[in-house]
Amino acid sequence: MPKKILVVDDSKTALMMEREILERRTTYQCVTASDGREAVEKAQQERPDLILMDVVMPNMNGFEACKMMRQQPTTREIPIVLVTTRGEESYMEAGFQSGCNDYITKPIDGAELVALLQSYLGE
Amino acid sequence: MNAEKNNAMGCAGADSVNALRLGAARKRLAQSTGPEDAIDGLREIVATFLGSEELGLFRVEGSANFRAFWSFGIDLREYDLLRALGEAGLGRVMRGEYHVELAAGEGSATMPKAQAFIPIRFANETIAILAILRLLPQKLAFDGADMELFKLLSDEAAGPLFGPSLFGPGVPSADSKPVAGEPGVSA
Numbered sequence: 001m002p003k004k005i006l007v008v009d010d011s012k013t014a015l016m017m018e019r020e021i022l023e024r025r026t027t028y029q030c031v032t033a034s035d036g037r038e039a040v041e042k043a044q045q046e047r048p049d050l051i052l053m054d055v056v057m058p059n060m061n062g063f064e065a066c067k068m069m070r071q072q073p074t075t076r077e078i079p080i081v082l083v084t085t086r087g088e089e090s091y092m093e094a095g096f097q098s099g100c101n102d103y104i105t106k107p108i109d110g111a112e113l114v115a116l117l118q119s120y121l122g123e
Numbered sequence: 124m125n126a127e128k129n130n131a132m133g134c135a136g137a138d139s140v141n142a143l144r145l146g147a148a149r150k151r152l153a154q155s156t157g158p159e160d161a162i163d164g165l166r167e168i169v170a171t172f173l174g175s176e177e178l179g180l181f182r183v184e185g186s187a188n189f190r191a192f193w194s195f196g197i198d199l200r201e202y203d204l205l206r207a208l209g210e211a212g213l214g215r216v217m218r219g220e221y222h223v224e225l226a227a228g229e230g231s232a233t234m235p236k237a238q239a240f241i242p243i244r245f246a247n248e249t250i251a252i253l254a255i256l257r258l259l260p261q262k263l264a265f266d267g268a269d270m271e272l273f274k275l276l277s278d279e280a281a282g283p284l285f286g287p288s289l290f291g292p293g294v295p296s297a298d299s300k301p302v303a304g305e306p307g308v309s310a
Contacts, residue, residue, distance in 0.1 A: 011171060012151060012164065013164060013171050013172075016147040016150055017144060017147040020143045020146060020147050024143060025139075025143075085170060085176060086259075107171060107172050107173060107174035107262060108171055109140075110140030110143060111137065
């Protein structure tokens with residue numbers, strides 16, 4: 001059974017890119033959401049093996065969605081990797097405090113992304 | 124994992140990741156639902172792939188007039204960026220060359236430093252100029268892969284961005300001038 005990744009981003013471009021990388025360079029199955037609220041719902045429905053989530057999004061941002069997922073038994077243990085344009089230490093600290101496991105900054109480096117995901121999910 | 128994908132991954136490297144990036148950018152522009160969506164796409168491409176959240180478009184009007192057309196993260200009307208490029212630099216961009224700063228820099232409070240000016244081309248003419256300003260802190264400079272993305276934007280962004288406004292009323296000819304459309308300026 002292939003591992004499943006929930007990719008969350010309000011940017012159609014970022015979703016396209018991440019989806020292309022996952023489909024062409026890994027065996028992972030990909031499901032998507034375009035804001036934090038949808039991400040929380042999809043995470044409960046799809047039970048992904050990992051969540052790759054942008055921070056700045058409408059309706060509910062990535063930090064808030066992460067906190068909410070950590071409060072629910074069905075999503076509490078899913079590894080969450082946040083994606084953001086901001087790499088400052090204070091911002092990253094806020095991400096970890098919201099409950100994320102890891103962090104990747106834009107511009108997205110495809111090879112770095114694959115390596116990071118494989119470190120959590122294996123090949 | 125099947126043998127074919129395993130082999131593909133074994134041969135994959137920076138080139139293939141860059142190809143995916145170019146493919147995603149191309150698809151995003153081509154699938155735009157109109158000029159405003161294309162501008163959203165352009166903003167996403169620059170943020171996600173090039174590493175900047177300050178960018179703007181100048182529309183070329185006639186042979187030597189430039190109008191601040193749209194911006195994100197900065198108000199182009201507050202700065203005379205094209206003057207900072209200089210006549211020689213502007214001439215090169217109008218001829219279809221990119222102007223790229225080799226090292227990222229902050230500029231000053233009164234004049235942010237533009238890191239790149241990219242000609243947006245249609246029918247062998249530069250009809251707009253994309254200016255990319257401050258880079259994200261984790262992006263130190265542009266590289267060869269970024270230049271390929273510049274070329275894609277230069278060659279393929281005009282249609283999605285300006286759409287029907289590229290053609291004036293009647294049958295387009297070598298002498299017809301584009302009719303400007305204006306989604307507006309945002310910062």
